[in-house]
Amino acid sequence: MSSLMARLRSGKGYFVSAIIVAGLQTVILGTIIQSRASILSSGAEVLLKTAPVDPRDFLRGDYVVLNYDISTVPVQTVSGGIPAEPGERTLWVRLKKQADGFWAVTESSFQALPPQPETVILRSKTFYSGGLAAGGSIRVEYGIERYYVPEGQGKLIEEARNDGNVAIAVRVAPDGSAQIRSLLVDGKPVYDEPLY
Numbered sequence: 231m232s233s234l235m236a237r238l239r240s241g242k243g244y245f246v247s248a249i250i251v252a253g254l255q256t257v258i259l260g261t262i263i264q265s266r267a268s269i270l271s272s273g274a275e276v277l278l279k280t281a282p283v284d285p286r287d288f289l290r291g292d293y294v295v296l297n298y299d300i301s302t303v304p305v306q307t308v309s310g311g312i313p314a315e316p317g318e319r320t321l322w323v324r325l326k327k328q329a330d331g332f333w334a335v336t337e338s339s340f341q342a343l344p345p346q347p348e349t350v351i352l353r354s355k356t357f358y359s360g361g362l363a364a365g366g367s368i369r370v371e372y373g374i375e376r377y378y379v380p381e382g383q384g385k386l387i388e389e390a391r392n393d394g395n396v397a398i399a400v401r402v403a404p405d406g407s408a409q410i411r412s413l414l415v416d417g418k419p420v421y422d423e424p425l426y
Contacts, residue, residue: 267425269409273401276333280396293378303368310339321354353406
């Protein structure tokens, strides 16, 4: 114990502690960045049609609020039953490419769905459910509802979004998590996300 105190008094202990803390922070930050880059580089790409946000959210800072047709999941697509008791839920949503090139909900479940050819499974963010009525729809988010844009560009993209001219190319990892790959206006890429 006295040698530890002596090292701390000499300043070497603080230096070693600072090195360890800096190393841990670097590892954590690197893991976060690599996780996102991994999805962007090797995830399955799907094209999602955006829908106007109603009521309209104003531009908050430098990002655009996005809403997707797949964010409203019809209850009739749910397989494996709907939990009746209130609680936190995650919904797995199977998407399949449609004739127009956009991907749409074909099945959903409150349990993980098995993979199928020519489909992608997207996992919702955890949401609270107070019990679901068997005739409506389930509103979910996937963590891709905001897109950051260069300063001053948000208003133009919001207008294009509200006119139905914005689509988002998304990469989906095998675990169902998603990252926005690019933003398209009138079918043309306007912004592409870099890996790092």
